[in-house]
Amino acid sequence: MTHTFNNELALRQRAKLAFPNGVYGHQSIARLSPDYPQFIARTQGARLWDTDNNEYIDYMCGYGTNLLGYHHPKVDEAASKQQAIADAATGPSPLMLELAEKFNDICEHADWSMFAKNGNDATTICVMTARAQTTKNTILIAEGAYHGSSGWCTPQPSGVAPGDRQHQISYTYNDVQSLLDAVNQAGDDLAAIIVTPFKHNAFTDQELPTQDFANTVRRLCDTHDAALILDDVRCALRFTLGSTWETLGVLPDLCAMSKSVANGYALSVVTGNNRFRDGASKIYATGSFWFASASFAASLATIKVIEEESTIDLLQQSGDRLRSGMQTQAAGFGYSLRQTGPSQMPLIAFDDDPKSAMCNFFFSEVVKRGVYMHPWHNMFISGAHTAEIIDETLIRTEGAFVALKKKFG
Known part of the structure:
Protein backbone atom coordinates (compact mmCIF):
# COMPACT_ATOMS: atom_id res chain seq x y z
CA MET A 1 0.00 0.00 0.00
CA THR A 2 1.49 3.33 -1.11
CA HIS A 3 1.53 5.92 1.67
CA THR A 4 2.44 9.44 0.49
CA PHE A 5 2.51 12.53 2.70
CA ASN A 6 3.34 15.48 0.42
CA ASN A 7 0.29 17.58 1.31
CA GLU A 8 0.46 16.53 4.95
CA LEU A 9 4.08 17.66 5.34
CA ALA A 10 3.34 21.02 3.73
CA LEU A 11 0.42 21.56 6.11
CA ARG A 12 2.60 20.73 9.10
CA GLN A 13 5.08 23.42 8.08
CA ARG A 14 2.28 25.97 7.85
CA ALA A 15 0.90 24.81 11.19
CA LYS A 16 4.20 25.55 12.93
CA LEU A 17 3.63 29.24 12.20
CA ALA A 18 -0.15 29.41 12.40
CA PHE A 19 -0.38 27.71 15.82
CA PRO A 20 1.82 28.23 18.90
CA ASN A 21 3.76 25.01 18.27
CA GLY A 22 2.06 23.14 15.46
CA VAL A 23 -1.14 21.13 15.84
CA TYR A 24 -2.01 20.85 19.52
CA GLY A 25 -4.01 18.49 21.71
CA HIS A 26 -4.63 14.89 20.65
CA GLN A 27 -3.01 15.33 17.24
CA SER A 28 0.28 16.85 18.39
CA ILE A 29 3.06 15.22 16.38
CA ALA A 30 5.19 15.24 19.54
CA ARG A 31 2.82 12.63 20.97
CA LEU A 32 2.51 10.34 17.94
CA SER A 33 4.74 8.83 15.26
CA PRO A 34 5.19 11.12 12.23
CA ASP A 35 3.51 8.37 10.18
CA TYR A 36 0.14 9.48 11.61
CA PRO A 37 -1.67 12.17 9.64
CA GLN A 38 -2.52 15.29 11.60
CA PHE A 39 -4.98 16.65 9.05
CA ILE A 40 -8.08 14.79 7.88
CA ALA A 41 -9.78 15.58 4.57
CA ARG A 42 -12.97 13.51 4.77
CA THR A 43 -14.71 10.69 6.63
CA GLN A 44 -17.39 8.10 6.00
CA GLY A 45 -18.59 5.15 8.07
CA ALA A 46 -15.55 3.51 9.66
CA ARG A 47 -13.05 5.19 7.34
CA LEU A 48 -11.17 8.45 7.01
CA TRP A 49 -8.95 9.96 4.32
CA ASP A 50 -6.03 12.33 4.86
CA THR A 51 -5.11 15.26 2.62
CA ASP A 52 -3.00 13.00 0.39
CA ASN A 53 -6.03 10.74 -0.13
CA ASN A 54 -4.55 7.93 1.95
CA GLU A 55 -7.46 5.86 3.26
CA TYR A 56 -7.64 4.41 6.78
CA ILE A 57 -9.97 2.18 8.74
CA ASP A 58 -10.35 4.42 11.78
CA TYR A 59 -10.35 3.00 15.30
CA MET A 60 -10.35 6.38 17.02
CA CYS A 61 -13.71 7.54 15.60
CA GLY A 62 -12.96 11.18 16.32
CA TYR A 63 -11.64 10.14 19.74
CA GLY A 64 -14.92 8.46 20.48
CA THR A 65 -17.38 11.02 19.16
CA ASN A 66 -18.80 8.88 16.35
CA LEU A 67 -20.56 5.97 18.03
CA LEU A 68 -22.55 4.96 14.94
CA GLY A 69 -19.82 5.74 12.41
CA TYR A 70 -19.10 8.91 10.50
CA HIS A 71 -22.07 10.56 8.78
CA HIS A 72 -24.78 8.19 9.88
CA PRO A 73 -27.59 9.15 7.47
CA LYS A 74 -30.40 9.28 10.05
CA VAL A 75 -28.38 11.48 12.39
CA ASP A 76 -27.12 13.80 9.68
CA GLU A 77 -30.61 14.16 8.25
CA ALA A 78 -32.09 15.10 11.63
CA ALA A 79 -29.34 17.63 12.34
CA SER A 80 -29.54 19.14 8.86
CA LYS A 81 -33.30 19.61 9.04
CA GLN A 82 -33.05 21.37 12.38
CA GLN A 83 -30.12 23.53 11.32
CA ALA A 84 -32.12 24.71 8.31
CA ILE A 85 -34.82 26.22 10.54
CA ALA A 86 -33.02 27.19 13.78
CA ASP A 87 -29.71 26.30 15.35
CA ALA A 292 -27.68 25.14 19.48
CA SER A 293 -30.48 22.87 18.41
CA ALA A 294 -28.92 20.83 15.58
CA SER A 295 -26.95 18.89 18.19
CA PHE A 296 -30.14 18.18 20.15
CA ALA A 297 -31.72 16.77 17.00
CA ALA A 298 -28.60 14.69 16.34
CA SER A 299 -28.65 13.29 19.85
CA LEU A 300 -32.32 12.30 19.70
CA ALA A 301 -31.65 10.55 16.39
CA THR A 302 -28.56 8.83 17.78
CA ILE A 303 -30.45 7.42 20.75
CA LYS A 304 -33.25 6.24 18.47
CA VAL A 305 -30.77 4.36 16.26
CA ILE A 306 -29.17 2.74 19.31
CA GLU A 307 -32.58 1.62 20.53
CA GLU A 308 -33.77 0.30 17.16
CA GLU A 309 -30.62 -1.29 15.75
CA SER A 310 -29.13 -3.11 18.79
CA THR A 311 -26.01 -0.97 18.47
CA ILE A 312 -24.68 -1.80 21.93
CA ASP A 313 -24.67 -5.54 21.18
CA LEU A 314 -23.03 -4.93 17.80
CA LEU A 315 -20.25 -2.89 19.38
CA GLN A 316 -19.35 -5.76 21.68
CA GLN A 317 -19.51 -8.34 18.90
CA SER A 318 -17.20 -6.32 16.68
CA GLY A 319 -14.86 -5.54 19.57
CA ASP A 320 -14.65 -9.22 20.51
CA ARG A 321 -13.97 -10.17 16.88
CA LEU A 322 -11.09 -7.70 16.65
CA ARG A 323 -9.66 -8.76 20.02
CA SER A 324 -9.77 -12.45 19.19
CA GLY A 325 -8.36 -11.92 15.70
CA MET A 326 -5.47 -9.77 16.92
CA GLN A 327 -4.62 -12.24 19.67
CA THR A 328 -4.57 -15.19 17.26
CA GLN A 329 -2.59 -13.23 14.68
CA ALA A 330 0.03 -12.16 17.23
CA ALA A 331 0.42 -15.69 18.55
CA GLY A 332 1.07 -16.92 15.03
CA PHE A 333 4.12 -14.65 14.91
CA GLY A 334 5.27 -15.69 18.37
CA TYR A 335 4.07 -12.58 20.22
CA SER A 336 1.85 -12.18 23.26
CA LEU A 337 -0.55 -9.25 23.24
CA ARG A 338 -1.93 -7.56 26.34
CA GLN A 339 -5.42 -6.33 25.51
CA THR A 340 -7.08 -4.49 28.39
CA GLY A 341 -10.40 -2.87 29.13
CA PRO A 342 -13.69 -3.67 27.40
CA SER A 343 -13.43 -4.83 23.80
CA GLN A 344 -15.64 -1.92 22.68
CA MET A 345 -12.83 0.45 23.77
CA PRO A 346 -9.69 -1.59 23.06
CA LEU A 347 -6.15 -0.89 24.14
CA ILE A 348 -3.45 -3.14 22.72
CA ALA A 349 0.09 -3.57 24.03
CA PHE A 350 2.82 -6.20 23.84
CA ASP A 351 4.06 -8.30 26.73
CA ASP A 352 7.83 -8.15 27.34
CA ASP A 353 7.96 -4.64 25.87
CA PRO A 354 8.76 -2.42 28.89
CA LYS A 355 9.80 0.65 26.87
CA SER A 356 6.99 0.23 24.28
CA ALA A 357 9.49 0.01 21.41
CA MET A 358 7.64 -2.90 19.80
CA CYS A 359 4.28 -1.26 20.37
CA ASN A 360 5.28 2.06 18.83
CA PHE A 361 6.91 0.38 15.83
CA PHE A 362 3.96 -1.93 15.26
CA PHE A 363 1.33 0.80 15.26
CA SER A 364 3.46 2.95 12.96
CA GLU A 365 3.47 0.02 10.55
CA VAL A 366 -0.27 -0.45 11.03
CA VAL A 367 -1.08 3.16 10.13
CA LYS A 368 1.15 2.93 7.03
CA ARG A 369 -1.08 0.07 5.92
CA GLY A 370 -4.26 2.06 6.30
CA VAL A 371 -5.49 1.23 9.79
CA TYR A 372 -5.65 4.13 12.25
CA MET A 373 -4.98 2.55 15.65
CA HIS A 374 -3.43 4.25 18.66
CA PRO A 375 -0.37 3.05 20.61
CA TRP A 376 -1.24 4.50 24.03
CA HIS A 377 -4.79 5.89 24.07
CA ASN A 378 -7.83 3.63 24.22
CA MET A 379 -9.51 3.13 20.86
CA PHE A 380 -13.21 2.98 19.98
CA ILE A 381 -15.39 0.56 18.06
CA SER A 382 -18.30 2.14 16.18
CA GLY A 383 -21.48 0.77 14.72
CA ALA A 384 -19.85 1.06 11.28
CA HIS A 385 -17.14 -1.47 12.23
CA THR A 386 -18.89 -4.45 10.72
CA ALA A 387 -17.49 -8.00 10.67
CA GLU A 388 -16.25 -7.30 7.14
CA ILE A 389 -14.40 -4.18 8.31
CA ILE A 390 -12.81 -6.12 11.17
CA ASP A 391 -11.67 -8.85 8.78
CA GLU A 392 -10.24 -6.26 6.39
CA THR A 393 -8.39 -4.74 9.34
CA LEU A 394 -6.80 -8.08 10.18
CA ILE A 395 -5.60 -8.51 6.61
CA ARG A 396 -3.84 -5.16 6.87
CA THR A 397 -2.35 -5.78 10.33
CA GLU A 398 -0.84 -9.04 9.05
CA GLY A 399 1.73 -6.99 7.13
CA ALA A 400 2.55 -4.99 10.25
CA PHE A 401 3.30 -8.21 12.13
CA VAL A 402 5.59 -9.30 9.30
CA ALA A 403 7.49 -6.01 9.60
CA LEU A 404 7.62 -6.35 13.39
CA LYS A 405 9.03 -9.88 13.13
CA LYS A 406 11.66 -8.73 10.68
CA LYS A 407 12.83 -5.96 13.00
CA PHE A 408 12.52 -7.57 16.44
CA GLY A 409 12.63 -11.28 15.65
Missing part, protein backbone atom coordinates in the same frame (compact mmCIF):
# COMPACT_ATOMS: atom_id res chain seq x y z
CA ALA A 88 -27.68 28.80 17.41
CA ALA A 89 -30.62 31.09 18.07
CA THR A 90 -31.36 33.52 20.89
CA GLY A 91 -32.99 30.67 22.80
CA PRO A 92 -33.27 26.90 22.49
CA SER A 93 -35.78 25.03 20.39
CA PRO A 94 -38.27 22.67 22.08
CA LEU A 95 -35.88 19.85 21.15
CA MET A 96 -33.77 20.81 24.16
CA LEU A 97 -36.67 19.96 26.46
CA GLU A 98 -37.45 16.77 24.52
CA LEU A 99 -33.84 15.63 24.83
CA ALA A 100 -33.71 16.39 28.55
CA GLU A 101 -36.83 14.31 29.06
CA LYS A 102 -35.23 11.52 27.05
CA PHE A 103 -32.08 11.42 29.18
CA ASN A 104 -34.17 11.61 32.33
CA ASP A 105 -36.05 8.58 31.05
CA ILE A 106 -33.13 6.39 29.93
CA CYS A 107 -30.81 7.14 32.87
CA GLU A 108 -32.03 5.39 36.00
CA HIS A 109 -30.59 8.01 38.36
CA ALA A 110 -31.65 11.09 36.40
CA ASP A 111 -34.39 13.48 37.49
CA TRP A 112 -33.02 16.46 35.52
CA SER A 113 -30.52 17.21 32.76
CA MET A 114 -28.38 20.08 31.51
CA PHE A 115 -26.52 20.50 28.22
CA ALA A 116 -23.22 22.01 27.15
CA LYS A 117 -20.70 21.32 24.39
CA ASN A 118 -17.59 19.50 25.69
CA GLY A 119 -16.86 16.83 28.25
CA ASN A 120 -14.85 19.38 30.22
CA ASP A 121 -17.98 21.56 30.45
CA ALA A 122 -19.94 18.65 31.88
CA THR A 123 -17.39 17.51 34.47
CA THR A 124 -16.92 21.10 35.63
CA ILE A 125 -20.68 21.60 36.01
CA CYS A 126 -20.81 18.41 38.09
CA VAL A 127 -18.05 19.61 40.40
CA MET A 128 -19.65 23.05 40.79
CA THR A 129 -23.05 21.48 41.48
CA ALA A 130 -21.60 19.15 44.13
CA ARG A 131 -19.93 22.04 45.92
CA ALA A 132 -23.00 24.27 45.68
CA GLN A 133 -25.27 21.56 47.09
CA THR A 134 -23.02 20.29 49.88
CA THR A 135 -21.40 23.67 50.73
CA LYS A 136 -18.12 21.72 50.94
CA ASN A 137 -15.02 21.97 48.77
CA THR A 138 -12.86 18.84 48.59
CA ILE A 139 -13.03 16.61 45.51
CA LEU A 140 -11.39 13.17 45.39
CA ILE A 141 -9.82 12.38 42.00
CA ALA A 142 -8.13 9.15 40.90
CA GLU A 143 -4.41 9.42 40.14
CA GLY A 144 -3.77 9.95 36.44
CA ALA A 145 -7.45 10.24 35.53
CA TYR A 146 -8.35 12.72 32.80
CA HIS A 147 -11.44 14.87 33.39
CA GLY A 148 -10.73 17.77 31.00
CA SER A 149 -8.34 20.62 30.33
CA SER A 150 -9.54 23.29 32.77
CA GLY A 151 -7.26 24.42 35.56
CA TRP A 152 -8.78 22.07 38.13
CA CYS A 153 -8.18 18.95 36.02
CA THR A 154 -5.66 19.51 33.21
CA PRO A 155 -2.82 16.98 33.21
CA GLN A 156 -0.28 19.71 32.36
CA PRO A 157 0.71 22.06 35.21
CA SER A 158 1.72 25.01 32.98
CA GLY A 159 -0.54 27.99 33.48
CA VAL A 160 -2.28 26.49 36.50
CA ALA A 161 -2.32 28.39 39.79
CA PRO A 162 -1.78 26.39 42.99
CA GLY A 163 -5.20 27.47 44.16
CA ASP A 164 -6.83 25.66 41.22
CA ARG A 165 -5.91 22.34 42.87
CA GLN A 166 -6.18 23.44 46.49
CA HIS A 167 -9.20 21.35 47.40
CA GLN A 168 -8.29 18.06 45.76
CA ILE A 169 -7.06 14.74 47.13
CA SER A 170 -5.96 11.84 44.95
CA TYR A 171 -6.69 8.15 45.38
CA THR A 172 -5.75 5.00 43.46
CA TYR A 173 -8.43 3.59 41.18
CA ASN A 174 -9.81 0.23 42.36
CA ASP A 175 -7.87 0.50 45.66
CA VAL A 176 -10.45 0.60 48.43
CA GLN A 177 -7.92 1.36 51.17
CA SER A 178 -6.51 4.26 49.17
CA LEU A 179 -10.03 5.60 48.76
CA LEU A 180 -10.73 5.25 52.50
CA ASP A 181 -7.50 7.10 53.32
CA ALA A 182 -8.45 9.95 50.97
CA VAL A 183 -11.92 10.23 52.53
CA ASN A 184 -10.37 10.37 56.00
CA GLN A 185 -7.98 13.07 54.83
CA ALA A 186 -10.90 15.13 53.51
CA GLY A 187 -12.63 14.94 56.87
CA ASP A 188 -15.81 17.02 57.04
CA ASP A 189 -15.06 18.85 53.78
CA LEU A 190 -15.79 16.06 51.28
CA ALA A 191 -17.98 17.42 48.47
CA ALA A 192 -17.60 14.66 45.87
CA ILE A 193 -15.76 11.64 44.60
CA ILE A 194 -15.30 11.76 40.83
CA VAL A 195 -14.69 8.46 39.10
CA THR A 196 -14.59 7.07 35.56
CA PRO A 197 -16.56 3.91 34.68
CA PHE A 198 -13.27 2.07 34.33
CA LYS A 199 -9.63 3.12 34.49
CA HIS A 200 -8.75 4.43 31.03
CA ASN A 201 -5.70 6.57 31.75
CA ALA A 202 -3.32 7.17 28.85
CA PHE A 203 -0.02 5.29 28.62
CA THR A 204 -1.15 2.48 30.92
CA ASP A 205 -3.24 -0.67 30.89
CA GLN A 206 -6.97 -0.20 31.25
CA GLU A 207 -8.62 -1.65 34.34
CA LEU A 208 -12.24 -2.60 34.91
CA PRO A 209 -13.70 -1.63 38.30
CA THR A 210 -14.25 -4.28 40.92
CA GLN A 211 -17.74 -4.54 42.33
CA ASP A 212 -16.32 -3.86 45.79
CA PHE A 213 -14.67 -0.63 44.62
CA ALA A 214 -17.83 0.67 42.95
CA ASN A 215 -19.97 -0.24 45.97
CA THR A 216 -17.49 1.45 48.30
CA VAL A 217 -17.53 4.69 46.32
CA ARG A 218 -21.32 4.74 46.56
CA ARG A 219 -21.34 3.89 50.28
CA LEU A 220 -18.75 6.55 51.18
CA CYS A 221 -20.63 9.25 49.29
CA ASP A 222 -23.83 8.33 51.11
CA THR A 223 -22.13 8.22 54.49
CA HIS A 224 -20.37 11.57 54.07
CA ASP A 225 -23.17 13.47 52.31
CA ALA A 226 -21.03 13.80 49.18
CA ALA A 227 -21.78 13.46 45.48
CA LEU A 228 -20.80 10.44 43.44
CA ILE A 229 -19.82 12.03 40.11
CA LEU A 230 -19.48 9.56 37.26
CA ASP A 231 -17.30 10.94 34.47
CA ASP A 232 -19.01 8.99 31.70
CA VAL A 233 -17.70 11.26 28.94
CA ARG A 234 -15.89 8.49 27.04
CA CYS A 235 -18.17 5.58 27.84
CA ALA A 236 -21.77 6.83 27.76
CA LEU A 237 -24.18 4.87 25.55
CA ARG A 238 -21.55 2.26 24.60
CA PHE A 239 -22.44 -0.33 27.23
CA THR A 240 -26.01 0.51 28.20
CA LEU A 241 -28.62 3.17 27.51
CA GLY A 242 -27.97 5.03 30.72
CA SER A 243 -25.02 5.73 33.00
CA THR A 244 -22.37 3.04 32.58
CA TRP A 245 -22.24 1.97 36.24
CA GLU A 246 -25.88 0.90 35.95
CA THR A 247 -24.34 -2.35 34.68
CA LEU A 248 -22.86 -2.74 38.19
CA GLY A 249 -26.06 -1.71 39.96
CA VAL A 250 -24.39 1.49 41.21
CA LEU A 251 -26.06 4.82 40.43
CA PRO A 252 -24.29 8.19 40.45
CA ASP A 253 -25.69 11.40 41.87
CA LEU A 254 -24.28 13.39 38.97
CA CYS A 255 -23.13 12.10 35.60
CA ALA A 256 -21.11 13.81 32.85
CA MET A 257 -21.57 12.49 29.30
CA SER A 258 -20.31 13.63 25.92
CA LYS A 259 -18.41 12.21 22.91
CA SER A 260 -20.88 9.65 21.55
CA VAL A 261 -24.16 11.23 22.66
CA ALA A 262 -24.79 13.04 19.34
CA ASN A 263 -22.62 10.99 16.96
CA GLY A 264 -20.12 13.66 16.03
CA TYR A 265 -22.18 16.77 16.77
CA ALA A 266 -20.88 18.89 19.63
CA LEU A 267 -22.86 18.12 22.79
CA SER A 268 -22.30 17.20 26.41
CA VAL A 269 -24.86 16.22 29.02
CA VAL A 270 -25.07 16.49 32.78
CA THR A 271 -27.67 14.33 34.49
CA GLY A 272 -28.49 14.43 38.19
CA ASN A 273 -30.89 13.28 40.85
CA ASN A 274 -33.26 15.42 42.88
CA ARG A 275 -30.88 15.57 45.82
CA PHE A 276 -28.64 17.82 43.71
CA ARG A 277 -31.32 19.75 41.84
CA ASP A 278 -31.05 22.77 44.13
CA GLY A 279 -27.26 22.88 43.78
CA ALA A 280 -27.51 22.76 40.00
CA SER A 281 -30.04 25.60 40.03
CA LYS A 282 -27.67 27.82 42.05
CA ILE A 283 -24.58 27.67 39.84
CA TYR A 284 -24.08 29.82 36.75
CA ALA A 285 -23.02 27.83 33.71
CA THR A 286 -23.66 28.77 30.10
CA GLY A 287 -22.07 29.20 26.70
CA SER A 288 -22.99 31.01 23.50
CA PHE A 289 -23.48 27.77 21.57
CA TRP A 290 -24.88 25.56 24.34
CA PHE A 291 -28.49 25.96 23.13
